Amino acid sequence: MLELDDIQSGALHGRPSPYAGVYILLRIDDRRAGREMLRRLIPALANATNPSDRSQEAWVSVALTFQGLKALGVPQDSLDSFPLPFQQGMAARADLLGDIGESAPENWEKPLGTSDVHVAISALSPDAERLESVLARARKSFQELSGVTALWRQDCHALPTEKEAFGFRDGISHPAIEGSGIPGSNPQEQPFKAGEFILGYPDETGETPPIPQPEVLGRNGTYIVFRKLHQRVAAFRQYLQANSTSPEAEELLGAKMMGRWQSGAPLALCPFHDEPELGADPQRRNNFLFEGDDPKGFKTPPGSHIRRMNPRDAQISGFARRHRMIRRGTSYGPLLPPGVLEDDGTERGLAFVFAGADLERQFEFVQSEWMNKSQFFDGPAGDKDPIAGANDSSDGFTIPQQPIRRRLQGLPAFVVTRGGEYFFAPGLSALSWLAALDT
Amino acid sequence: MATEEQIAARVKRKGLKSGLSTEYTGFFKIKPGHAKQLIEGVMAALTSRGPDVRVSYAAIGVYDAKYVLFDNDTRLLLHIAFNNDFDTYFDDALMLLSGGNLGKTGASWINNLEGSPLEGGKGTWEDLKNFMVLHQVDASIYANTTDATVKGVQKALRLQKAFQQVLDNPAAAQALSNPVLKPLLDEAAS
Secondary structure, X not given: OOOHHXXXXXXXXXXXXXXXXXXXXXXXXXXXXXXXHHHXXXXXXXXXXXXXXXXXXXXXXXXXXXHHHHHOXXXXXXXXXXXXXXXXXXXXXXXXXXXXXXXXXXXXXXOOOXXXXXXXXXXXXXXXXXXXXXXXXXXXXXXOOOOEEEEEEEEEEEOOOOEOOOOOEOOOOOOOEOOXXXXXXXXXXXXXXXXXXXXXXXXXXXXXXXOOOOHHHHOOOEEEEEEEEEEOHHHHHHHXXXXXXXXXXXXXXXXXXXXXXXXXXXXXXXXXXXXXXXXXXXXXXXXXXXXXXXXXXXXXXXXXXXXXXXXXXXXXXXXXXXXXXXXXXXXXXXXXXXXXXXXXXXXXXXXXXXXXXXXXXXXXXXXXXXXXOOHHHOOOOOOOOOOOOOOOOOEEEEEOOOOOOEEEEEEOOOEEEEEEEEEEEOOHHHHHHHHOOOO | OOOHHHHHHHHHOOOOEEOOEEEEEEEEEEOOOOHHHHHHHHHHHHOOOOOOHHHHHHHOOEEEEEXXXXXXXXXXXXXXEEOOOOOOXXXXXXXXXXXXXXXXXXXXXXXXEOXXXXXXXXXXXXXXXXXXXXXXXXXXXXXXXXXXOHHHHHHHHHHHHHHHHHHHOOOHHHHOOOHHHHHHHHOOOO
């Protein structure tokens, strides 16, 4: 039985639409002040009960990096019980994640990727007014507290259209989790064992994997990945235009790269033209599989973004259900106006958030094997995700079609990593345990 | 939970790579008199997803695998060659080796080995992973000549079959004379 009243809401809860949100990063210079901050913050946190209750649409979550746990004075044997990728942090895993060149940690926006980032507080709300009141509650926890310093703030939002900077509807797919009461977005996908996402429960193997110790610290926690991803919208539009003969062909090419039309309607269900009503229908727009209907990818290319990120039942190397993740994208920055093809120098993109029980098996695997390689579906060597992959203009993208496949060359990177961190979002009991440490 | 020594072993040992292929070689001691149960148990795990072991292995990108009993059935050599990185696909590989059913019938073959971490229904996925890694020995020399993934080999064979069907048609010579098809014509003479 999932202990929903001990799990932070942000770990499981879908987000309101539209919404406004803020991420704040803090450094703990004095462990006692850090614990006091947690004590003040705990009453402001929401738990995951009644996930479908729309009155719970504004909430605060908190998560800690490994450096943050150290700064709070967590005992060494407990620190040692955390998995290696979390201990090392995202910047140390850059090569594996494809964060090289312009996306490399030395080019990240500070303080992301430094040992200064200890705590992340996020506040989400359906609108800016309610966000301010939620944020005020969160701020009380660290304001006027010497020994805890706010370092960085990122505002973000989901528009009423639910579209991200490239123009595609985002936030469509969500796995069902046994015992959470939250329905999945794909009726054809079996619910996942809770242990795939929340620590302390059996996962898809039927086993309960080891969790950080003591039990009270690990149980009901989850790992959170935060990545700030800049989107080169003008470059993306230029690429579509340069490789198309008409606006309709541009739209189709974009859809082939994404696996969905801009409305969110999937190629799997409407391969030839967009169906905005389908894209707007949460009951239908994710109700599909790949293998039976489209094994070769004539509708949804095997190399397209959504088929890489969630291959569903497609024949791939390995077991897709062991690499499923909860993903929540959030936009930041203003949209590039429609039709503009020149870069305006403005920062815009996605605040990517992952939630799951295993950074290595889920997030890192998907990033290295499914996003930045193609061996898993036997795609052309070197090909990467055409939307989000670490492309460098030397790679391409194949669109299966009869009689002859179309091959696009010279894909540049449309997404650049501005920074990121690995966090642990403890359960509420764990936060109380942390706040009560007396080391 | 993994000890530092186990984590270090996991980081360090990745098996040898050759082209796209990685090898895993492990040596294990078999409990006295358990050789027969061991092999039967492995087969049961491997066929839990279907009767053809090769289909199960291909699904995980394994080129070939061998289980060798030696020293009068007291020891097991396990060698697997696969088209993925070792650490990255470790979990997927263990799903196959245990029939995806750890601690139950699928993984019972492990209990025929000395030091099995699953003895008495105990042990976790992580324990099994550490057990495999701690018994791993890197090959000194390893070569794989395919330069393709398992799926790539399968596709190449399908293409070859299709190409031969084309060549069986008397009209193929004329059809392949189109300059666009020159790379195919170059392969058509033999």
